[in-house]
Amino acid sequence: xxxxAEPISHYRLTHLKALxxxxxxxxxxxxxxxxxxxxxxxxxxxxxxxxxxxxxxFRPAKFPFPLLHVDTGxxxxxxxxxxxxxxxxxxxxxxxxxxxxxxxxxLAAEDPGPFPSRNRAQIPTLIxxxxxxxxxxxxxxxRRDEEKARAKxxxxxxxxxxxxxxxxxxxxxxxxxxxxxHRMGENIRVFPISNWTEMDxxxxxxxxxxxxxxxxxxxxxxxxxxxxxxxxxxxxxxxxREGEEVTNRTVRFRTVGDMSCTAATxxxxxxxxxxxxxxxxxxxxxxxxRMDDKTNEAAMEDRKxxxxx
Amino acid sequence: MSAETETQPARTPDPNANQGMEFSTDxxxxxxxxxxxxxxxxxxxxxxxxxxxxxxxKSIFEDQxxxxxxxxxxxxxxxxxxxxxxxxxxxxxxxxxxxDVAYRYFATPKRKFIIADCPGHVQYTRNxxxxxxxxxxxxxxxxxxxxxxxQTRRHSFITSLLRIPHLVVCVNKMDLVDWDQETYxxxxxxxxxxxxxxxxxxxxxxxxxxxxxxxxVNRSSNMDWYQGPSLLHHLENVHIxxxxxxxxxxxxxxxxxxxxxxxxxxxxxxxxxxASGVFQVGDEIVALPSGMxxxxxxIDIGGDSITRAYPPQSVSIQLEDDIDxxxxxxxxxxxxxxISGQDIDAMVVWMTDQPMVVxxxxxxxxxxxEARCIVKDLHYQIDIETLSRDESAExxxxxxxxxxxxxxxxPLFYDPYRQCRITGSFIIVDEQTNNTVGAAMIxxxxx
Numbered sequence: 235x236x237x238x239a240e241p242i243s244h245y246r247l248t249h250l251k252a253l254x255x256x257x258x259x260x261x262x263x264x265x266x267x268x269x270x271x272x273x274x275x276x277x278x279x280x281x282x283x284x285x286x287x288x289x290x291x292f293r294p295a296k297f298p299f300p301l302l303h304v305d306t307g308x309x310x311x312x313x314x315x316x317x318x319x320x321x322x323x324x325x326x327x328x329x330x331x332x333x334x335x336x337x338x339x340x341l342a343a344e345d346p347g348p349f350p351s352r353n354r355a356q357i358p359t360l361i362x363x364x365x366x367x368x369x370x371x372x373x374x375x376x377r378r379d380e381e382k383a384r385a386k387x388x389x390x391x392x393x394x395x396x397x398x399x400x401x402x403x404x405x406x407x408x409x410x411x412x413x414x415x416h417r418m419g420e421n422i423r424v425f426p427i428s429n430w431t432e433m434d435x436x437x438x439x440x441x442x443x444x445x446x447x448x449x450x451x452x453x454x455x456x457x458x459x460x461x462x463x464x465x466x467x468x469x470x471x472x473x474x475r476e477g478e479e480v481t482n483r484t485v486r487f488r489t490v491g492d493m494s495c496t497a498a499t500x501x502x503x504x505x506x507x508x509x510x511x512x513x514x515x516x517x518x519x520x521x522x523x524r525m526d527d528k529t530n531e532a533a534m535e536d537r538k539x540x541x542x543x
Numbered sequence: 544m545s546a547e548t549e550t551q552p553a554r555t556p557d558p559n560a561n562q563g564m565e566f567s568t569d570x571x572x573x574x575x576x577x578x579x580x581x582x583x584x585x586x587x588x589x590x591x592x593x594x595x596x597x598x599x600x601k602s603i604f605e606d607q608x609x610x611x612x613x614x615x616x617x618x619x620x621x622x623x624x625x626x627x628x629x630x631x632x633x634x635x636x637x638x639x640x641x642x643d644v645a646y647r648y649f650a651t652p653k654r655k656f657i658i659a660d661c662p663g664h665v666q667y668t669r670n671x672x673x674x675x676x677x678x679x680x681x682x683x684x685x686x687x688x689x690x691x692x693x694q695t696r697r698h699s700f701i702t703s704l705l706r707i708p709h710l711v712v713c714v715n716k717m718d719l720v721d722w723d724q725e726t727y728x729x730x731x732x733x734x735x736x737x738x739x740x741x742x743x744x745x746x747x748x749x750x751x752x753x754x755x756x757x758x759x760v761n762r763s764s765n766m767d768w769y770q771g772p773s774l775l776h777h778l779e780n781v782h783i784x785x786x787x788x789x790x791x792x793x794x795x796x797x798x799x800x801x802x803x804x805x806x807x808x809x810x811x812x813x814x815x816x817x818a819s820g821v822f823q824v825g826d827e828i829v830a831l832p833s834g835m836x837x838x839x840x841x842i843d844i845g846g847d848s849i850t851r852a853y854p855p856q857s858v859s860i861q862l863e864d865d866i867d868x869x870x871x872x873x874x875x876x877x878x879x880x881x882i883s884g885q886d887i888d889a890m891v892v893w894m895t896d897q898p899m900v901v902x903x904x905x906x907x908x909x910x911x912x913e914a915r916c917i918v919k920d921l922h923y924q925i926d927i928e929t930l931s932r933d934e935s936a937e938x939x940x941x942x943x944x945x946x947x948x949x950x951x952x953x954p955l956f957y958d959p960y961r962q963c964r965i966t967g968s969f970i971i972v973d974e975q976t977n978n979t980v981g982a983a984m985i986x987x988x989x990x
Binding site: 245246247248249251252253254255256258259262263265266289290291292293294295296378379382385386401402404405406407408409410411412413415416417428429431433434 | 573574575576644645646648650654655657669670672673676677784789797798800801802803804806807814815816821844845846851853855856857870894908911964965968969970972977978979982
């Protein structure tokens, strides 16, 4: 404390620190306004950043909420391994709620047809977890720059007892005042990094030296060409389909979702600096690698209305 | 006409279009943030302007362009409709209107920008107020052929009411008035004349054409009579550091951090976001409402110590003494306290169909505090088209604005909104529906 502090007039807050301050504020509001929040954790980079922000908001105390993973059973093994290591390192509680259990009980089903997508089956699984644990607020790592329906969603996004989003009837959200009032059975989805872009997330990971799964860095992987994209192949049900030729390429993932619907991109980027440079030069959006959004122009809006994140 | 001016030919991205936009890693980590508001209706060329800012700063991706192109074709549009990039909801695309605030993002090597893109029509006043509440700067578009119209006045009034520190008046569609200097100057003079009634300190006028790009990113060669900056240059350089109040320390306590561990047995941190002023280790403080005094022992973020906390940092403050402080309390300096009181006058924007009536009780949220209140008086309603005051008004309906007196169930610690947008604002919540039904900017104590 002996060093001379810089003059107050020289003070400047960078955009990353401004976004960080906003996210911490939002997380503390949720801790204070709700009885049973949870943080949705997938092992992807956005939810890893959310955990880093929660550490800033609540350490040296424990998080006043558990982490919740809706496990589709279609995860990359690397993402699950990373998830378990991180949870052990920070010493927080993780709840895993499995789509497979819901399918076994007949409460959810895979999408029919040749594509084994479990994207929609996440919706009843999530709603089941909300009911079982009586969660009243769920943190999600969604960002408004990802998709145009999300660009319209509030930071505190109110959901009715069926988990549905009503885009035409959203609560006004002013200044830094968040209204979390709700009735029993209703819940609020909260997006603390709403105002972050893909670039901000990568810069923050670099600035704060946050560990992320190796999937995001350049590596050799077996892929097939499907719908114009490099799709990873693995054990059944992720094997190559008839007529598809497996090639081994140097790729990385820009976004990590289910193996069944996340495409890899050709990339030599092996450091965070490389990735930031690559993202800056990118000509395609991040969600372009998510085949689940391409069904139609309003695919995301429709899924959100049903209770998707 | 608008069909022509709101579209532009589908084009292949020009690989040289973004020269001067290269970032270095260091630049990324040293940018600041400007939040600005755009308001206008389809006819003003707002979507074209935003589309151009996003496109020229490389913030629109090829697959997003392709999706907008194919949607334009699907709708039978001859050329790509840039509004399809910005209107996110199905109903908006179907009806061709903007209903709600959309947030958009772009960055140049100097700054990161958040655009709150707001609908312009009077029935969406509440949406504009929502977008305005967090903006550092407002962009108002004027069609050079029409000059200052009723909508311009309404948007300027809201900019002033919400105290957005900077205003840029974009005199757009200059290509359609032959880049005429006199037309521009007449609009500028008209605007200045009526804006003299408002409290807007910093107004910048820029003649431009969003369609052709003149004065948007690059200086226009068609208007060499204009010596000012292009819009993007102004957005990159407008001085915003001075907008924050560094004088009056206000720290609403959000959450008390108390680790249940042996290692941090004595740690008791008050989590919150600095609303204004600066807090420093060693400062003498007073906690409200208790009035107990102490000194700041430490300030940290997630356990990492810092010596000073500035607005709007989210930090945890530890005090020398163990005094009773909880959520909703305010930490400030003994010689610089906010107003404390239960009878408050405020300008209220009403946001729901069920009108606000005198005598009704509501819940309010102010900083980290929650209280109930009763509406004691409606002094007048402002007609946002003529700005005249109607003192006979008995209720405030959707999108109406008026001066209101309330009495709260417990004292609030507040400042006038003109001094601090954070400690000077509150929201009104309906106790039956739980909806946010009003936004309030505090004037001061009820006289």
